[in-house]
Amino acid sequence: xxxxxxxxxxxxxxxxxxxxxxxxxxxxxxxxxxxxxxxxxxxxxxxxxxxxxxxxxxxxxxxxxxxxxxxxxxxxxxxxxxxxxxxxxxxxxxxxxxxxxxxxxxxx
Amino acid sequence: xxxxxxxxxxxxxxxxxxxxxxxxxxxxxxxxxxxxxxxxxxxxxxxxxxxxxxxxxxxxxxxxxxxxxxxxxxxxxxxxxxxxxxxxxxxxxxxxxxxxxxxxxxxxxxxxx
Numbered sequence: 607x608x609x610x611x612x613x614x615x616x617x618x619x620x621x622x623x624x625x626x627x628x629x630x631x632x633x634x635x636x637x638x639x640x641x642x643x644x645x646x647x648x649x650x651x652x653x654x655x656x657x658x659x660x661x662x663x664x665x666x667x668x669x670x671x672x673x674x675x676x677x678x679x680x681x682x683x684x685x686x687x688x689x690x691x692x693x694x695x696x697x698x699x700x701x702x703x704x705x706x707x708x709x710x711x712x713x714x
Numbered sequence: 715x716x717x718x719x720x721x722x723x724x725x726x727x728x729x730x731x732x733x734x735x736x737x738x739x740x741x742x743x744x745x746x747x748x749x750x751x752x753x754x755x756x757x758x759x760x761x762x763x764x765x766x767x768x769x770x771x772x773x774x775x776x777x778x779x780x781x782x783x784x785x786x787x788x789x790x791x792x793x794x795x796x797x798x799x800x801x802x803x804x805x806x807x808x809x810x811x812x813x814x815x816x817x818x819x820x821x822x823x824x825x826x827x
Contacts, residue, residue, distance in 0.1 A: 639816070647821055647823075651818070704756050705756075707756065
């Protein structure tokens with residue numbers, strides 16, 4: 607069993623839909639990181655959080671430390687949101703363990 | 715502000731050759747990270763530096779890989795000798811502090827023939 611698991615692996619949505627991507631982990635963490643990788647390959651950091659919830663535009667990230675679970679939500683999805691979303695958990699030594707990513711495609 | 719700058723963007727070379735990847739972090743960022751991304755293994759942390767000092771190199775696959783950070787504005791990742799299984803995209807990232815968001819470079823796509 608992987609230490610960081612994401613679901614779903616692939617997701618296709620229609621423009622405007624509310625999207626949820628999940629990340630579950632089995633290790634103790636100091637922080638959890640959501641990354642976005644566009645088809646061209648560039649990686650952008652979306653959120654880093656260790657508790658509660660963060661919001662940036664149409665993106666919302668939540669984490670439940672007790673349940674070892676985080677979710678990334680996209681409201682009013684748009685084709686430009688199409689990308690691979692990667693969850694990464696950092697331990698106290700800051701050695702990040704990455705999920706395998708969720709490939710999102712938003713259709714117009 | 716300039717982001718993290720990596721060079722080259724693409725590198726194709728023959729097995730056995732030495733490969734050097736370069737990274738310029740964002741000014742003022744004390745942490746620098748080298749990652750490798752492959753289809754099979756996804757993103758993996760290879761090594762990271764704090765104030766130019768290597769802190770954790772346990773992700774470096776073998777002795778053929780080495781990384782240096784001679785000053786706060788420059789780091790290299792070297793593979794010698796290179797092998798086809800080293801083909802991957804190598805990313806450099808930097809952050810101001812240990813638990814602050816990382817800023818990624820555009821990556822170097824390396825192909826070893």
